[in-house]
Amino acid sequence: MEIVTLPGQRAGGKVWLVGAGPGDVELLTLKAYRILQTADVVLYDALVSEDIMALVPQNAEKIAVGKRAGKHSAAQDEINQLLVTKAFTKQNVVRLKGGDPFIFGRGGEELQSLVEADLAFEVVPGITAASGTSAYAGIPLTHRDYAQGVTFITGHCQLESRPMDWRDYANPNNTLVIYMGILNAGLIKSGLLEAGRNIDTPVAIVSKATTQDQRCFIGTLGELERLASHPELKMPALMIIGEVVELADTLNWFKPDFNQSDTIQNDSTHNTLLHSELLRGLSQKLKAELAQ
Numbered sequence: 001m002e003i004v005t006l007p008g009q010r011a012g013g014k015v016w017l018v019g020a021g022p023g024d025v026e027l028l029t030l031k032a033y034r035i036l037q038t039a040d041v042v043l044y045d046a047l048v049s050e051d052i053m054a055l056v057p058q059n060a061e062k063i064a065v066g067k068r069a070g071k072h073s074a075a076q077d078e079i080n081q082l083l084v085t086k087a088f089t090k091q092n093v094v095r096l097k098g099g100d101p102f103i104f105g106r107g108g109e110e111l112q113s114l115v116e117a118d119l120a121f122e123v124v125p126g127i128t129a130a131s132g133t134s135a136y137a138g139i140p141l142t143h144r145d146y147a148q149g150v151t152f153i154t155g156h157c158q159l160e161s162r163p164m165d166w167r168d169y170a171n172p173n174n175t176l177v178i179y180m181g182i183l184n185a186g187l188i189k190s191g192l193l194e195a196g197r198n199i200d201t202p203v204a205i206v207s208k209a210t211t212q213d214q215r216c217f218i219g220t221l222g223e224l225e226r227l228a229s230h231p232e233l234k235m236p237a238l239m240i241i242g243e244v245v246e247l248a249d250t251l252n253w254f255k256p257d258f259n260q261s262d263t264i265q266n267d268s269t270h271n272t273l274l275h276s277e278l279l280r281g282l283s284q285k286l287k288a289e290l291a292q
Contacts, residue, residue, distance in 0.1 A: 040092045
């Protein structure tokens, strides 16, 4: 699809490609928060949490362009065109994505459209789902005794029509993290087993990671389909395959349903206080800069 610009008009706006992190509002970066506060329009994905969307200014235009398996609300070409159109008519356009925009977030494709339209842009990275999920599940992605490397792949493509060479991902000394793989759990399991991965390789599927709804389903590679079809598993969910999953029992520090006196809960009162504190800090910084 060819990107359409506005003839005779000069774009005065700017697009910010912002990573919202894995869900917990406190994992949003300070820079991402600052950019959100200046937004005139926000195009946001389905994976951006409600707590983070609550930080968007009330007078900003909010456009849902999220994608879920089988439930696309906007085609990628339409999103690209929206970004360009809004940048011609708005001052600050924020494209808000769950996780990090450059890791299976199609951020590169969207920036190419902005380059084609000669628009100014910046990228604000976010904590990707892999690192956020593994940290909150107590599963280090690398460990000298278990895994000397880690690989991120996406499992939502049509694996039957576009088969993968699973030999590249069957290394027992490597952790495999699979985004968007739940619907293809059977193909992933058979591909890895045929490539030589042990049927007893530990696996974890973490659902709604870093939030109060987080659930962790742990088993073996041979049980992957059963884990993926668990009735209590909710999207989004991430697969972690490798020996490091064995550490989850001892390193799992995040207890969503257990209120500890020294743990800050993600309730609305706390989010309001956090919002006020950040605003005061940014205001003080701005005053200091103007005084110089």
